[in-house]
Amino acid sequence: MRLKTILYCLFFIPLLFGCNELTKKTKTIKLAHGLDTKHSVHIAMLKMSDDLYKLSNGTLKINVYPSQQLGTERECLELLQIGSLEMTKVSAAVLENFAPKMKVLGLPYLFRDREHTFNVLDGEIGQELLDDGIQFWLKGLGYYDAGSRSFYSKDKAIHSPEDLKGLKIRVMESVSAMNMVRSLGGSPTPISWGELYTSLQQGVVDAAENNPPSFYLSRHYEVCKNYTLDEHTVVPDILVGSTHFWDALTEQEKEWVKIAIKNSVKYQRELWLEAEKEALTEVEKAGVKIIRPDKTLFSDMVTPIYDEVKKDPEVYKLIQRIKNTK
Incomplete structure (x- = not known):
């Protein structure tokens, strides 16, 4: 009898009190890109994955697939469009084939310096460009530094x-x-x-x-x-999400993703400056x-x-x- 009581307590009582560990489900987000695992963008994406998992209390998780494991940049964008992939990183130059306004970022000698670049990208113009692909099921989520x-x-x-x-x-x-x-x-x-x-x-x-x-x-x-x-x-690197994926998130989940992306972008830009110096050396x-x-x-x-x-x-x-x- 005592054994039955112990088993009852171990199994049924947590269910009655809504034990998170037993009831929560984790949504997995697939993120693909073509860069090396030593690249600052990849490292920043791993941070984004960790941050999102913590912010969401384990309900959202990003799996990162580097080095063109899931296809070229263009192929990954096409996977986003049909909802077979949630997120990818592409160059703005490739995205211009899907979001026409993006071609402005491919113009030579457009920016005066680094400060001018990020004042534009992090402002109203940058957001306008990120939104240009929504009609093609592509939602721009943020800009990573790709230098000159x-x-x-x-x-x-x-x-x-x-x-x-x-x-x-x-x-x-x-x-x-x-x-x-x-x-x-x-x-x-x-x-x-x-x-x-x-x-x-x-x-x-x-x-x-x-x-x-x-x-x-x-x-x-x-x-x-x-x-x-x-x-x-x-030409910046752009984090892009499928609108199919984005629209399926709750408002709270969207907020968690936005925070994780913001932290990731800030971290990557810091890493980039050191990466440039190291590369040239x-x-x-x-x-x-x-x-x-x-x-x-x-x-x-x-x-x-x-x-x-x-x-x-x-x-x-x-x-x-x-x-x-x-």
Whole structure:
């Protein structure tokens, strides 16, 4: 009889009092991206996962899938659209194919400096851009720092736009990126990030462009021994959620997710500054020649892009608002 009483107390009493450990269910959020596990964005995402789990008392959990495990950036966006994936990280350049206003962020020499960049992205304009993909089932959730993009080349060093002539340069699947390379005299060649190392090795392309941490962590410096810091574009990484996933969350759950994202973004931006310094130091140790050109040689060459943008009044207005942001 005593044994029955003990079993009753152990099993039924917690149920009567609504024991959280027995009744709570955990919602799992799948988050996929194409970056290396050492990248600051991935590390910040792990923090976001931990923070969200604690904030939600274990009812929300993020599983992070790095290194294109679930597909390329474009493929992950398509998975979001059909509701097969909850969140992903993509470059703003790739997102412009789904959210038209995003192409403004691919314009060369748009921002004055780092402070100006984040004043824009964290303000009204940045939110407007994040919301532009909602009609296509894509909800922008925040901006990670991806620094400035610069050219790196296999054989021919790039000191001025003249040196880009005749070079096949890998770009993202972005109209803005292709227009920018053409305006500087190069031949843009869209290739997925995961295929780029081999493409450089085999001579499919002669050069590429990206920020220092990506150049370093991808080990592209093993193939390309020239890195030209012309810093032509500042294209942020964007955390994107499926509207199917977002709309299914309760208001409380949305608040927890927003807090976790905000903490993650702040943390990543701090990590980024150190990652940039480390990347440049390490690639130089590995024999890469760091070239610091006269940037005006490059910025003067892209003026026709801005003239062309005037034909799109909506984007041109955005440019003026960005330029006037303090």
